[in-house]
Amino acid sequence: MNAPLLQVDDVSRRFGGLAAVSNVSFEVGRGEIVGLIGPNGAGKSTLFNLIAGALPPSSGRILFEGEDVTALAAPDRCRRGIGRTFQVVKSFDSMSVLDNVVVGALVRHPHAAAARRKAAEVLDFAGLAPRAASPAGDLTPPEKRRLEVARALATEPKLLLLDEVMTGLTPAEAQKGVELVRKVRETGVTVLMVEHVMEIVMPLVDRAFVLHLGRELAHGKPADVAADPGVISAYLGDRRRAS
Amino acid sequence: MASQALSAPLAATTAAHDGRRRRELIAFAILLAAFAVLPHLVKDVYAQNVIVLTLMYAALSQSWNILGGYCGQISLGHALYFGTGAYATSLLYTKFGVIPWFGMIVGGVIAAAIALVLGYQLFRLAGHYFAIATIVIAEAGLLLVHNWDWAGAATGIQWPFVPDSWLTFQFGRDKLPYIYFALGLFAATWLVTFAIEGSRWGYWWRAVKDNADAAESLGVKIFKSKMAAAAVSAFFTAVGGAFYACFVQYIDPDSVMAFKFSLLMALPAVLGGIGTLWGPVVGAVILIPLMETTSSYLGGTGRGIDLIVYGLLVMVVALARPEGIVSLFSRRKAPKA
Numbered sequence: 001m002n003a004p005l006l007q008v009d010d011v012s013r014r015f016g017g018l019a020a021v022s023n024v025s026f027e028v029g030r031g032e033i034v035g036l037i038g039p040n041g042a043g044k045s046t047l048f049n050l051i052a053g054a055l056p057p058s059s060g061r062i063l064f065e066g067e068d069v070t071a072l073a074a075p076d077r078c079r080r081g082i083g084r085t086f087q088v089v090k091s092f093d094s095m096s097v098l099d100n101v102v103v104g105a106l107v108r109h110p111h112a113a114a115a116r117r118k119a120a121e122v123l124d125f126a127g128l129a130p131r132a133a134s135p136a137g138d139l140t141p142p143e144k145r146r147l148e149v150a151r152a153l154a155t156e157p158k159l160l161l162l163d164e165v166m167t168g169l170t171p172a173e174a175q176k177g178v179e180l181v182r183k184v185r186e187t188g189v190t191v192l193m194v195e196h197v198m199e200i201v202m203p204l205v206d207r208a209f210v211l212h213l214g215r216e217l218a219h220g221k222p223a224d225v226a227a228d229p230g231v232i233s234a235y236l237g238d239r240r241r242a243s
Numbered sequence: 244m245a246s247q248a249l250s251a252p253l254a255a256t257t258a259a260h261d262g263r264r265r266r267e268l269i270a271f272a273i274l275l276a277a278f279a280v281l282p283h284l285v286k287d288v289y290a291q292n293v294i295v296l297t298l299m300y301a302a303l304s305q306s307w308n309i310l311g312g313y314c315g316q317i318s319l320g321h322a323l324y325f326g327t328g329a330y331a332t333s334l335l336y337t338k339f340g341v342i343p344w345f346g347m348i349v350g351g352v353i354a355a356a357i358a359l360v361l362g363y364q365l366f367r368l369a370g371h372y373f374a375i376a377t378i379v380i381a382e383a384g385l386l387l388v389h390n391w392d393w394a395g396a397a398t399g400i401q402w403p404f405v406p407d408s409w410l411t412f413q414f415g416r417d418k419l420p421y422i423y424f425a426l427g428l429f430a431a432t433w434l435v436t437f438a439i440e441g442s443r444w445g446y447w448w449r450a451v452k453d454n455a456d457a458a459e460s461l462g463v464k465i466f467k468s469k470m471a472a473a474a475v476s477a478f479f480t481a482v483g484g485a486f487y488a489c490f491v492q493y494i495d496p497d498s499v500m501a502f503k504f505s506l507l508m509a510l511p512a513v514l515g516g517i518g519t520l521w522g523p524v525v526g527a528v529i530l531i532p533l534m535e536t537t538s539s540y541l542g543g544t545g546r547g548i549d550l551i552v553y554g555l556l557v558m559v560v561a562l563a564r565p566e567g568i569v570s571l572f573s574r575r576k577a578p579k580a
């Protein structure tokens with residue numbers, strides 16, 4: 001019972017000749033907010049897909065609450081308590097915003113009425129109440145990202161995987177996003193998040209894990225990671241110079 | 244998150260949802276009453292025949308819509324299930340004396356079983372490949388029955404002539420019993436769809452249709468969802484086929500399993516509004532009387548021309564209003580493409 005919430009154990013994933021993720025190992029403890037960072041194509045989203053069960057790993061294991069879940073498909077991992085968002089939003093566009101979230105709530109509330117109630121509470125929590133009745137297809141891009149988070153939260157996850165939910169937001173919107181992530185953690189949910197904007201991710205996370213070309217480059221406290229010479233040259237340096 | 248009070252917009256949305264469901268049931272009751280009275284006002288045998296067919300296709304299209312509209316698995320081979328119901332009932336009755344009421348259920352169960360076996364193979368296929376595979380398999384089924392001597396092969400099965408009776412569901416001239424049965428079948432399919440819309444299956448199926456990856460990440464089992472939709476859809480389609488056999492009292496492979504029937508089950512839903520509660524019945528009420536009148540105007544050769552007429556009609560709707568005719572009446576504006 002004292003096992004970390006998530007253990008990624010020597011996981012690799014190849015696409016043909018391309019090694020998208022190579023021998024990655026790390027852990028996420030209960031109640032943490034952990035940042036997963038790295039330049040474009042580093043393998044962050046692929047790693048999320050491996051953890052959430054959207055893709056099988058080429059080798060290695062995923063353990064959740066100490067149990068090997070590598071063989072479980074995505075819906076079963078959701079049932080265990082792994083929730084996720086997608087970097088490229090995947091909303092149910094023909095359904096209303098509320099109905100989108102109901103789909104998530106049904107995992108723990110098989111009766112539709114109870115699921116609707118749960119979904120309504122989550123929408124209030126996520127600040128999407130005014131849009132509840134709109135078709136999801138009508139939302140603005142920032143609202144769609146919020147809907148992704150709300151939908152995943154409705155599954156009542158123990159671990160929430162957030163893939164670039166702040167990308168494309170204005171600084172003010174991003175600040176609201178940061179507040180939402182903090183609020184989520186306060187409800188007892190552990191968060192693993194991919195984010196590009198260092199100014200957002202570094203103050204928010206307890207620890208950071210850096211991927212580069214599919215391999216671990218560094219991990220540790222945000223300040224230490226940001227000061228790591230390897231990270232600076234591979235990633236932060238590029239960004240600083242670019243901006 | 245304990246059960247705290249909802250914010251005003253969400254309380255309003257929830258209340259609106261419940262109100263809409265109640266209004267739909269009321270509208271349904273009115274529609275049923277209207278159809279129950281109609282044959283007492285329209286006594287012409289030919290017109291009553293059209294009423295039977297309209298209600299039957301409303302029920303069939305409602306069944307098709309469960310798999311094609313809600314779950315997004317476009318089948319163009321539902322004639323296979325229609326034929327299964329018609330043949331199961333006819334064979335059980337003419338060969339073993341089993342009353343059609345029982346044959347209908349048997350046919351429905353066999354069709355659901357076939358749908359599960361086919362689904363096991365076909366649901367691995369994406370989009371268009373699925374639709375094409377359903378056509379091919381239904382055509383193969385048609386060919387099989389054509390060569391099945393015990394089932395009458397190409398000659399088909401003639402039901403024996405018996406006195407009017409509810410037990411055998413045979414009525415020589417009286418159309419009323421058929422109208423009421425078709426109305427009952429439509430009511431059953433509508434109510435099942437209504438119940439599905441309000442249950443987890445309805446949410447799951449629409450989620451599978453809209454985005455399978457996202458659905459999986461939210462705990463939805465895609466394959467199981469599609470299988471369930473296919474079985475329910477096939478069951479009611481076969482009951483419709485069984486009814487048709489009772490109604491026409493003579494079937495042959497082409498009169499119940501031709502590709503035309505697969506189209507005629509899909510078109511009302513597409514025309515009226517695919518994946519909606521009211522689309523199939525609205526589509527059937529427009530399409531079937533139109534089709535019946537054009538084919539009689541065009542005489543014996545009408546078969547090909549009426550196909551062209553409603554094919555064009557559906558194309559016009561698809562271009563002008565992809566959400567179907569019912570979207571004209573919904574207050575919510577159509578989602579942008």
Ligand SMILES: Nc1ncnc2c1ncn2[C@@H]1O[C@H](COP(=O)(O)OP(=O)(O)OP(=O)(O)O)[C@@H](O)[C@H]1O
Pocket residue numbers: 015018020038039040041042043044045046047087
């Ligand atoms: N389904 C796939 N098939 C083939 N190659 C893939 C697939 N998914 C990802 N890749 C490749 O794997 C590598 C890692 O991609 P991934 O999306 O995981 O990176 P990322 O760190 O999330 O990048 P970004 O910051 O751009 O989102 C890239 O080279 C990408 O092209």
Ligand SMILES: [Mg+2]
Pocket residue numbers: 044045046087
């Ligand atoms: Mg990515």
